Each structure stands twice: as structure tokens, then as C-alpha cells.
Amino acid sequence: MSRIEVREDRCKGCLLCATVCPVEIIAQSERFNAQGYKVIEVRDMDSCTGCASCARMCPDMCITVYKTAKAPKE
Amino acid sequence: MQAAEKLVFKTPDVIIDRPTHYCPGCQHGTAHRIVGEVIDELGLADKTIAVASIGCSVFLYNYLNVDAVEAPHGRAPAVATGVKRARPDRTVFTYQGDGDLASIGMAEIMHAANRGERITVIFVNNTVYGMTGGQMAPTTMIGQATTTCPGGRCAEREGLPIKMAEIIGMLGGVVFCERVAVNSVKNIARAKKAVRKAFECQEQGLGFSFVEFLATCPTNWKMSPVDANKRIADELIPYFPLGTIVDRTGGGEDK
Numbered sequence: 001m002s003r004i005e006v007r008e009d010r011c012k013g014c015l016l017c018a019t020v021c022p023v024e025i026i027a028q029s030e031r032f033n034a035q036g037y038k039v040i041e042v043r044d045m046d047s048c049t050g051c052a053s054c055a056r057m058c059p060d061m062c063i064t065v066y067k068t069a070k071a072p073k074e
Numbered sequence: 075m076q077a078a079e080k081l082v083f084k085t086p087d088v089i090i091d092r093p094t095h096y097c098p099g100c101q102h103g104t105a106h107r108i109v110g111e112v113i114d115e116l117g118l119a120d121k122t123i124a125v126a127s128i129g130c131s132v133f134l135y136n137y138l139n140v141d142a143v144e145a146p147h148g149r150a151p152a153v154a155t156g157v158k159r160a161r162p163d164r165t166v167f168t169y170q171g172d173g174d175l176a177s178i179g180m181a182e183i184m185h186a187a188n189r190g191e192r193i194t195v196i197f198v199n200n201t202v203y204g205m206t207g208g209q210m211a212p213t214t215m216i217g218q219a220t221t222t223c224p225g226g227r228c229a230e231r232e233g234l235p236i237k238m239a240e241i242i243g244m245l246g247g248v249v250f251c252e253r254v255a256v257n258s259v260k261n262i263a264r265a266k267k268a269v270r271k272a273f274e275c276q277e278q279g280l281g282f283s284f285v286e287f288l289a290t291c292p293t294n295w296k297m298s299p300v301d302a303n304k305r306i307a308d309e310l311i312p313y314f315p316l317g318t319i320v321d322r323t324g325g326g327e328d329k
Contacts, residue, residue, distance in 0.1 A: 009093070010093055012097075012098035012099070013098055014098040014099035014292075014299035014300075015099075015299065015300055016099060016299055016300065016303055019300055019303065020258065020259050035093075037098060050082055052082050052083035053259045055083040056083070056259050056262050056263075057104070057258075057259060057262070058103075058104075059094075059096065059099065059100055059101050059102070059103030059104045059107075060093070060094060060096075060103050061085040061089060061103060061107055063083070064081070064083060064084050064085075065081075065082045065083035065084075066079045066080065066081055066082065067079070067080050067082040068078070068079045068080070069078070069080070
């Protein structure tokens with residue numbers, strides 16, 4: 001399972017990350033951060049492919065991406 | 075069994091951990107990160123001197139952990155010329171917006187390029203004067219409304235938007251000149267390649283290198299960040315075509 005970490009205090013809610021996500025799991029949340037921006041959230045982290053498109057697109061550098069190689073089925 | 079997790083993307087080390095002052099969706103941040111990634115990858119952080127300009131990018135020195143000089147409006151290429159000639163062992167780059175580089179700084183950029191100074195110029199074109207409140211810039215598109223042309227820019231009255239990359243590409247001292255955008259993941263990858271090549275030109279002492287970024291200014295375009303990003307592909311790229319304009323590095327066209 002790959003995952004992304006979003007620094008909510010840095011997110012400005014521009015949603016550019018959501019436009020490039022190939023599996024469309026990023027959306028706006030109902031939470032506000034200290035700056036007053038509605039931050040993003042990941043709806044279904046299990047679908048994350050770890051492609052890092054969102055992180056490359058984010059102008060505020062608030063996404064870190066971790067990729068996990070597919071574990072062999074046991 | 076939990077498979078090992080691999081970090082595949084993080085902010086470059088040379089970027090200072092600090093929130094930027096840019097508006098939501100402003101692609102200055104993306105351009106900063108690309109420059110930071112290239113500086114990190116080439117291992118230039120200790121020997122780079124940034125020359126910041128006037129405009130929204132005026133606080134560049136707050137975000138990039140390299141030595142920096144702040145130049146008067148438009149004069150970054152002139153300041154960079156002095157810095158590079160005094161310290162030829164350093165990597166010197168300027169980071170300028172379109173209001174800075176294409177209007178008041180036109181003379182400085184033209185002559186620095188023509189002399190073939192061994193500097194790199196990162197030019198961020200968002201078709202508007204961002205910091206001062208969205209006035210018309212030389213690169214403002216025809217029909218685009220700004221605070222100083224509220225009815226939209228008119229070609230007869232104000233002329234056509236200046237295509238800086240093409241103009242710079244015509245000058246003698248230019249070794250590498252490319253126009254890039256950061257509106258999609260693919261274009262971001264190309265942008266990074268172009269910036270890397272521009273810095274490599276300088277490292278090899280070949281001459282002047284120039285990279286024009288097409289970027290958004292959602293606030294002054296009065297658009298949402300997502301719509302502004304779409305406008306890059308729909309309006310800007312047809313007028314400001316992307317791609318390598320000049321490549322005299324000897325490696326041939328690299329797209």
C-alpha cells in the first residue's frame with residue numbers, strides 16, 4: 001500500500017493535486033487549517049499508487065509520497 | 075507481511091521549510107521546487123548564488139537555502155553579470171517574473187544574453203504584474219482584462235504579447251533557451267529537464283542559458299487555481315509554444 005502524507009498546515013486548498021491524481025482519490029475536506037484554507041484529504045488511501053503526481057503538482061510542497069512494493073501474496 | 079516502504083517524493087533539501095507567501099495555486103512554488111531539485115541533484119547548493127528580482131518572487135531568498143543577492147527592479151541580469159565575473163567559480167542564476175524581465179529589465183536581459191554571460195535565467199511568465207495588483211505586463215494576452223486594461227488588452231493600442239524566449243533565442247551568446255510549463259505532470263518533468271540542462275550549460279562554461287516558465291496567477295486572472303491551470307493549456311500554450319528554442323550545447327535537440 002502506497003500512501004501520501006499531507007502537511008495540512010501548508011495546504012492552501014488549490015486542488016491542483018486533485019486534478020492530476022490518476023485514481024482520483026484526493027478531494028477537498030470540510031476542515032480548515034490555521035490559515036483558513038480548506039485542506040485536501042485522501043478518500044481512499046488503499047488505492048494510492050504512489051505515482052507522486054500530486055506531489056509534483058503541489059505548488060506549496062506539502063505532499064510527501066511513500067511507495068510500497070507489492071507484497072507477494074501469502 | 076509488511077513490505078518495505080520507500081520514500082519516493084519529498085521536498086528538496088535546499089528548499090527551506092517555511093510556508094510560502096504565494097496565493098493558493100500560484101505556480102511560483104512549483105518553479106522554486108524544480109530549481110531546488112536541480113540544485114540538489116547537481117550538488118550545487120554550496121556554490122550557488124541566486125539573484126532575486128522584484129515581483130512576487132522577491133522573497134526567493136526566504137525559500138532557497140543558497141546565497142542570494144536582491145537586485146533592483148529588472149536589473150537581476152546586470153547584478154548576476156557582476157557576481158559571476160567576480161566569482162566565476164560560483165553558479166549564478168537569476169529568477170525573474172515577466173513584469174521584471176520583459177518590461178523594465180528588457181535592456182539588461184538583452185545585453186546579458188547577447189554578451190553570453192555564463193549565467194542562468196529562470197523567467198516566470200504569468201502574463202501579469204502579480205505583486206503590484208495585476209497590472210498589464212508586456213506578456214499579457216490579447217483580450218485579457220487587467221487593472222490597467224479593464225476592457226482587455228487591445229493589439230492595436232498595446233501591441234502583441236512579447237515572446238521572450240524566441241527573442242532571447244535569437245541573440246548570439248545564448249547557448250540554451252527553452253520554454254516550459256508546469257500545468258501537468260508531463261510538462262513539469264520537461265521543465266525540470268530544461269532547468270537541469272540550463273544549469274549544466276553554466277557548469278560547463280558554455281554561455282547564457284534561459285528557461286521561460288508559463289505559470290498561473292489565479293488571483294490576478296480572477297480564476298480558481300484549477301481554471302487558471304486550464305487556461306495555460308487552452309490559451310497560453312497556443313500563443314507561447316513550448317519546447318527548445320535554441321540548443322547550442324552540442325547535444326542536439328533534446329525534447
